[in-house]
Amino acid sequence: MTHSPSHTHSATEQHHSSADPRRWAALALICVAQFMLILDVTVVNVALPDMAADLDLSRATLTWAVTAYTLCFGGLMLLGGRLADALGARRTLLAGLAVFTVASLITGLAGNAATLLGGRIAQGMGAALLSPAALSIVTTTFHGTERNKALGVWAAIGGSGAAAGVLIGGALTDGPGWQWVFYINVPIGLAVLVALPALVPASAPQPVRLDIPGALLVTAGTGSLIYGLVVAGDAGWGAPATLLPLAVAVLLYTGFAAVERASRTPLMDLRMFTRRPVLAGAFLMLVATALLIAYFFLGSVYLQHARGFSPLKTGLLFLPAAVATGLGAHIASRLVGRIGSRAVAVAGMAISALGSVPLTQLSVEGSVYTGLLPGFVVASVGLGTVFVTATTTALGMVEHHEAGLASGVVNTFHEVGGSIGVAVVSTIAAAGIEAGSVGGFTDAFTVCAIAAAASAAAALALLPRGKPQMSGGPHVH
Template identity: 55%
Template sequence: MSHLAATPPAAGTHEPDPRRWGTLAFLGAAQLMLIVDVTVVAIALPHLGADLDLSRAATTWVVSAYTLAFGGLMLLGGRVADLLGSRPVVLAGLALFTVASLAAGLAGSSEVLVGSRVAQGLGAALLSPAALSAVLRLFEGEERNRALGVWSALGGGGAALGVLLGGLLTAGPGWPWVFFVNVPIGLVVAVGLARRLPPGPSARSGGPSAARLDLPGAVLVTAATGTAIYALIGAGDHGWLGGRTLGLLTGAAALYLLFGLRQHTAASPLMDLRLLTRRPVASGTLLVVAATALMVAGFFLGTFYLQHHAGRGALVTGLLFLPIAVATVVGATAGGHLIGRVGARVLATAGFVVAGAGFAVPAMVDGSTAVVLGITGAALGLGTLFVAASATALGHVQPHESGIVSGIVSTFHEFGASLGAGVISSVAAASIAGTTTSGYVHGFAVAGGVAAAAALLCLVSVPGRTAGPTHPTGGLH
C-alpha cells in the first residue's frame, strides 16, 4: 500500500520518496519542540513565577494549560489530518505553536502567559498526530520501524533535553528564552516542511477523506479527554479518592459514553470505535501509558531530589540529565533496529525489566549519583518501550486511519504523563514538601514495581512476531 498517493496503488508499485529521511528530520525537529516545551518550562517555573508575581495556582497552570490543551484536542487533530491531509495540518499547527511561543515569551501577566500556553497546546494538538501520520505514510516495512525508533527517541530524549535546555536558558538569558527559542526553530522547520511534505489526500477525492468532520463528536471527546486529564493533574493535590477527583473522572466517563453513542449514530463519525478493539492498537496504547507514566515519574522525582534535597541549581540539574537524554535516544535507536528481529513482545518485556532495575537503584541507595545512574538505566529501557508501543499500535494501520490512530497514541501519551505526575506526587508528597527523604525512596520503589508488573502483563497482552496485519475493519486479532 502507498503512504503518499491520494488513491493508494497496490503494494510494491510505487517508489519511496527519496527525500523521506530529510523530511523525517524536519518532522522530528517539530515534534521535539513540542516535547521539550513540557519540561523546559518546569525548570524555569521558580524564576518565571517570581518575575510575574504568579500565585501557586497560576504557576501550576503554566504547565497544566499546555498539557491539557495538547492532550484534550489530540484526537480532533488526528481526525482533521485524515480529512485534510497531513501537510496543511502540520504547517498550521507549527505556525500556531510558533506564534504562541513568541507571545508567551513576551507575556507580562499570568493571563497572557496561560492563554499563550493554551494556544501552544492547540498548535501541538494539530501538529503532533499529523506529523506522526506523515511519518507512517512516508515509510513502510523495516524502514518504518527505524523511523519510529527515531520518533520514539524524541519523546523521552526530548523530555530530558528540556530539563537541560531549561537549566541553560534560565541560568543564562532568562526564562523568556525557554519560549523564544521555539521561534527561529519553528520558522526554519516550517520552510523546510513546506518544501518537502508531499500533498495529502484531497477532501474532494472520495473515500474516507471525503467525509465531514463530526463536530458534536469532536466536542464530546475533547471535553471528555480534557476533563480526565484535568482530574489526573489535580489528583496529587486533591487525593485520588477525593470527591473532586472522583467527580471529574465520573464526568469524563459519562462524556466518553456520550461520545461512543454519538459515533454509533453519526453519518460521518469522528472515529471507528472498533479501532480500540484491535489487539495491536489496544496493547500499543497500554504500553504508551505505562512507559510515559514511568518516564515522567522518574523525571519528576529526579528533578525534585536534585534541586530540593541535594541542593543542585537549575543549571547543574539540567546538566545531570544529559546522560538520561542520551540513554533514551540509545534505547530507542536500538529498539528500532531490534524490533524487526525479536518482535514487540520481547522488546517491551525487556524494556520494562531494564526500567524496573534502573528504578531499583535509587530505591535502595541514597545519593545524587544513585539517582542519576538509576534514572539513566531506566531511560535506556523506556527508550525501547516507546519504539515497541509505536510499532505495535501503528504498524498495520491503513493510510486513511493513520491520523486518528496517531491521535489515539498521542492522547494516551498525555494520559500517561498526567497519570505519572499525579501518582508520584502523591507517593512522594512528604519529600517534595521537604519534611523527609522517604518519599523519594517510596516513589522510586513504586516505579520499579509498576515496571515489573507491566513486564508480566506484556507477556500476555502484546502481540508476538507472528501477529499478522490488522484487518482494516477492526476486531480483536
C-alpha cells in the same frame, strides 16, 4: 511522535513529489518544526522551579504547566489529522505552526499563572494541528525505500528531542532565564513559516467529516481526570473536590464512546481496542510515557528544591537518562524481530522497575551520582525498549489497512500518558514539592516502581505471542 492516517494523492502527484528535488529540504524543515514540539514536552521540566519562584506558582499550577500542553496535544491530535485531510496538509501545518509560535511568545511573556497556562494550552493546540499534518506530508512525499529512510529520520527526532530538551532547558534557564525555553521557538517558527511554502506543494482539500464533539468530549474528559488527580494532593482522595471531577471524567468518557459508536466517521474507531495488539500497544505506551515524564518532573523538582542544584546542572544530570532512552529503543528495535514483542516488553518494564528501586531511597545527603543517576539511567533504558515494543506491537500485528488507525490510537495514548503520569506523581509527592522534604518524592518513586512491576506482569498476560511484521508504515520514536 504523532501519527494520522495519511491522505492519498493521485499517481501523477506521487510521481511528481517523489522526483521533486526539494523533498529532502522540506523534510529537514518539517523535522525542525516537529523537534520543537517534542522539545516542549521535556524542556519545561528543568525550568519549573524558576518558573514557580518568579510567578509564585502553586504545586497544582506547576503540574498544569506540564500537563496542559500534553493534554491538548494528545486530546486534539486525531482531530488535527482529520483537518489535514479536510483542509490540505500544508495549510494545516502552517496554521498549527503559526499558533504554536505565537503561543510560545505569549507563554514566555507570561506574568501570571493564567497567562502561562493559557499559552501552554494554545501551544498544545498548535502542536495537535502541526504534527499529524507534518507526518502526512512526509508519508505522501516519499515512496518506497526513500519513505523508510524519511520515517527513520522522523523517528530519530523523538529520542533526540527528549534528550536535547533537558539540556537546552537547563542551559536557557540558568542563562537568560526560563522565559527563553519558550522564546527560542519564536525565531525558529517564523523562519520555518517563511521557508516551508516554497518547498512543500499544496495538496487539494478532501471532503472529510470532522468529529468535533468527539474531540471535545475526550479532551474535556481527560482534563477533568487530571484535575481530580491534581486536587487530590491538597484535598485528599476521598474529598468531594477530588471525587466530583473524577466522576465527571467517567461521564465524559462514556459520552465520547456513545458519540464514536453513533458517528459514521468517528474520531477514534473504538473497535480497534478489540484488537489485542492495539490494546496492548496503547497500554504500554500510556504506562511508559507516564513513567518517563513523571521521572523527569520529580527529578527536576527534587534536585533543585531539595538538593539546591542549578537548572544547568540538573539538565546535565538528566542527559544520560535521556540518551539511555534512545539506547533502549535502539536495542529493542533489533530484539523485537528476533525474540518477539512480549519478551522485550516484559523485560523492559522489569528493568524499569529495578531502576526505580534506588530512587525510593533518596535522601537530602546521599550522593545523586550513586543513587539517583544510576536509577534514572537503568529505568530509562527499560522504558526506551517499551516505547519501541508498544509501536511495533500495535502496527506490526494488525492488517496493513488498519495501521493508520492503530498509529493514531497509540500516539494519542503517548501524549495523554505524560499528562496522567505527572498529575499522579505530583499529588503523591505534594508534601515534598511544597516543602522540599524528601519523603514525598520517595513515596512517588515507590509508586512508579510498583507501577512498572505491575505493568511487566500485565504485559506478560496482555501481549500476543509472535513477532511483529513491520510494513514500513508510520511509527513512533
